[in-house]
Amino acid sequence: MKIKIFYFARLKETLKFSTEDLELPDDAFANTLTILKLKAHLAKRSDVWQQMLMGKLKVRGAINHALVDDNALIVDGDEVAFFPPVTGG
Amino acid sequence: MAVSVQTEDFDAGLEINRLQNARKDTGAVVSFVGLVRDLNEGDQVSQLTLEHYPGMTEKALEAIVNQAQSRWDIFDVTLIHRVGTLQATAQIVLVAVSSAHRGEAFKACEFIMDYLKTEAPFWKKELTQSGERWLDAKSSDDEARERWNQ
Incomplete structure (x- = not known):
């Protein structure tokens, strides 16, 4: 399955990634990929990824422009985003 | 409804006039303008x-x-x-609500700001004399939003 991921604010700056196209093996991820599972998968990249996605920082997830919780299911073609709690206004 | 995310500044007076003149049964326009303060958490913000x-x-x-x-x-x-990038004292946000009577417009305007602060994807980074820093979300903003669900 293929997904697109966006990173914003502190995550983008620290991970030095603003967006990426990610291909994941269907047998391990199709129909079971949640926001939490994706975070855990990405966190294996390095200590910095571990710290930013699974550490103390609260990270919110969105799928196709809608805020979701950690249990939300991601399907092929989805646009996923990770970012810190919002601070606009 | 007119919603805009933009880099350009806005003219709050002009926007309020537009709402006032849109229909003759308008009895109230309530507006809020948010600004960049030059001081945050004890530090000068440029x-x-x-x-x-x-x-x-x-x-x-x-x-x-x-x-x-x-x-x-x-x-x-x-x-x-x-x-x-906005300088200190610049305008950040405008919410203007028109209605027949003030009560509804006051409540709707505050509701929109409380939800915007906690749900709309914006992130602020400020520049102080000791460098740049991302702002952290405030629990008081979450509490302000939660009032509307009680």
Whole structure:
């Protein structure tokens, strides 16, 4: 399955990634990929990824422009985003 | 409804006039303007950079305005939020709500700001004398939003 991921604010700056196209093996991820599972998968990249996605920082997830919780299911073609709690206004 | 995410400044007076003149049964326009303060957490702030998520931010703002419109009897809403780099004292956000009577417009305007602060994807980074820093979300903002669910 293929997904697109966006990173914003502190995550983008620290991970030095603003967006990426990610291909994941269907047998391990199709129909079971949640926001939490994706975070855990990405966190294996390095200590910095571990710290930013699974550490103390609260990270919110969105799928196709809608805020979701950690249990939300991601399907092929989805646009996923990770970012810190919002601070606009 | 008019929702805009833009780098350019806005003229709050002009936007308020537009709502006032749109229909003759308008009895109230309530507006809020948010500004860049030159002081935050004890430090001098010279500028603020606002990042957003193009596509999602606009949708989130429209959803918030829709919620306000279904909850209160209001006529129209103008919501403008700036992004990019802003200097101290610059305008950041405008919410203006028109209605027949003030009560509904006051409530809707505050509701929109409380939800915007906690749900719309914007992030602020400020520049102080000791460098740049991302702002942290405040629990008081979450509490302000939760009031509307009680």
